[in-house]
Amino acid sequence: MKDNKKVVFWLFTGCFLIFVMVVVGGITRLTNSGLSISDYKLITGTIPPLTEEQWVEEFEFYKQFPEYKKLHYHFTLEDFKGIYFWEWLHRLIGRLIGIVFLLPFLYFLVTKQLTRPTTFKSLILLLLGGFQGFLGWYMVKSGLVDNPAVSHYRLAAHLTTAFITFAYCFWVAMDLIYPRKKEVNNSFRKLVWIGMVILLIQIIWGAFVAGLDAGWIHNFWPQMTGGEWIHETVYIEQKPLWKNFIEGKSGVQFVHRYLAYLVVGIILYIWYRSRNLSLTLPQQRGIQWLVGLVFLQFLLGVLTLIYAVPLWLGVAHQVGAFFLLTAMTFTLHRFSR
Numbered sequence: 273m274k275d276n277k278k279v280v281f282w283l284f285t286g287c288f289l290i291f292v293m294v295v296v297g298g299i300t301r302l303t304n305s306g307l308s309i310s311d312y313k314l315i316t317g318t319i320p321p322l323t324e325e326q327w328v329e330e331f332e333f334y335k336q337f338p339e340y341k342k343l344h345y346h347f348t349l350e351d352f353k354g355i356y357f358w359e360w361l362h363r364l365i366g367r368l369i370g371i372v373f374l375l376p377f378l379y380f381l382v383t384k385q386l387t388r389p390t391t392f393k394s395l396i397l398l399l400l401g402g403f404q405g406f407l408g409w410y411m412v413k414s415g416l417v418d419n420p421a422v423s424h425y426r427l428a429a430h431l432t433t434a435f436i437t438f439a440y441c442f443w444v445a446m447d448l449i450y451p452r453k454k455e456v457n458n459s460f461r462k463l464v465w466i467g468m469v470i471l472l473i474q475i476i477w478g479a480f481v482a483g484l485d486a487g488w489i490h491n492f493w494p495q496m497t498g499g500e501w502i503h504e505t506v507y508i509e510q511k512p513l514w515k516n517f518i519e520g521k522s523g524v525q526f527v528h529r530y531l532a533y534l535v536v537g538i539i540l541y542i543w544y545r546s547r548n549l550s551l552t553l554p555q556q557r558g559i560q561w562l563v564g565l566v567f568l569q570f571l572l573g574v575l576t577l578i579y580a581v582p583l584w585l586g587v588a589h590q591v592g593a594f595f596l597l598t599a600m601t602f603t604l605h606r607f608s609r
Contacts, residue, residue, distance in 0.1 A: 276385060282376045283445035286397070289372060290438040291594060293365040297431070298590040300362045301482055302583050305355035306422060307339045307415045309363065318367060320360050327353065339420035366405055373401055393444045400437040407433055424483025424519075431479040432472065435594070439601045446605045450554070456607045460545055464604045467538045471600055474535050475593055477528040486521040486528075487581040493574050502526065532573055539566045542603075558603030565596045 300306050310333060321327040331352045334340055340347065344355075377394050380386045386394065411426040481487055490496040496503040507513055509520035516523030539562050546559050569592035576585040 279380060279385060279390065280445055280448050282372075282380070283441055283448070286369065286373055286441050287438055287445065289365065289369045290434060290441065293362065293369060294431070294434050294438070294594060295587060295591060296358065296362045296365060297434070298587045299583070300358040301427075302581070302586045303355060303358055304343075305358035306362075307337065307412060307420060308334065308352065308355040308359045309412075310334055310337050310416060312363075312409055312412075318364065320356070330356070337416050337420070338418060339415065342420050363408075366408065370401060370405070373398055390444065390448070393440075393447070397437070397441055397444065400433065400440065404430070404433045404437055422483065424480050427483035428476050428479035431482075432476050435472070435475055435597055438594070439597055442598060442601050443605055446602065450605070456609070457549060460549060461604075461607045463538075463542055463545060464600075464607050467535075467542055468600050468604055470531070470538055471535055471597060474528070474531045475597070477524060477531055478590075478593060480518065480524045481528050484519075484521050484524055486525040487577060487586070489521055490525055491577055491580045493578055496522075496526070496529075529577075532570055536566050536570055539563060552606070555603070555606045558599060558606050561599040562596070562603055565592070565599050568592060569596050 321330050327349060331349050334352060344351070377398065380394075381391065407426065407430040411422050411430045414423040414426050415421055490503055492498060495501050496506075503522055503526075505520070505522035506526045507516050507523065509522055510516045517527050518524065543559055543563050546555075551559075569589070572585065572589045572592045576582075576589045579585055
């Protein structure tokens with residue numbers, strides 16, 4: 273039987289591993305561990321240093337790069353082991369995802385358990401996964417020359433691609449669970465699509481905030497400082513003016529703050545418009561989860577800002593974005609043809 277339960281389980285396993293990888297990636301970023309492994313060895317890099325001699329050799333290699341020379345020059349070997357662990361675990365999960373996607377896909381293909389549409393969608397997933405791995409290497413590479421910080425553009429591309437890969441994998445699984453779709457209101461479907469686009473833009477700016485460490489400034493809410501809604505540094509850090517909103521710490525945080533209101537607004541409007549439609553139970557559930565999760569995510573964002581991005585809140589905020597994207601993907605799927 274084609275597109276059976278085993279295929280759905282495979283896709284959901286992939287979704288779960290991508291989720292875990294994003295969480296570990298968030299911890300890696302917040303603990304400044306992302307540049308601890310300065311080269312990429314696809315096979316041998318799977319096993320971390322096991323002896324004291326291997327650890328010393330790895331630490332000496334790390335000392336050649338800007339992060340140690342400019343930021344972590346005070347690190348001991350034990351300090352290095354702490355940051356090495358998170359980056360190693362992040363890469364290990366990436367390798368595991370590659371295996372989990374590729375080997376079952378080949379098995380299902382050989383045993384003819386996939387329909388032609390699912391085969392095509394699976395190939396897209398494999399391409400997205402490979403591209404995601406490339407972006408991870410490309411991101412790390414940007415922090416190994418001169419400035420010991422990865423490009424926030426590359427960080428945003430890496431994170432956003434992970435979210436999109438997850439959403440697409442989840443979508444393919446939903447296609448198999450719900451092969452028949454109800455005819456829906458075209459204008460309402462476009463509204464949900466608009467919500468999805470706005471949410472993805474907000475995720476991109478969230479990555480900009482993370483990449484520029486912009487969460488450690490203006491730690492007030494709802495105003496940016498004790499008495500200003502728009503801090504003057506929002507528009508004077510960079511020239512020309514528009515660069516402030518993609519490269520300036522204050523400007524990027526400003527955009528992320530106010531996009532949050534737009535995300536809440538569009539989801540509430542989706543809920544309001546849905547009240548006049550005849551909905552199936554899955555459609556109702558999708559919208560209910562959207563509303564609940566967007567308020568939770570908004571609260572997590574405010575708390576993360578006020579408390580200046582403690583590790584657990586930073587990770588919780590990223591997880592909240594993941595669940596909100598899941599709810600938006602599910603809702604959009606249930607209102608699609």
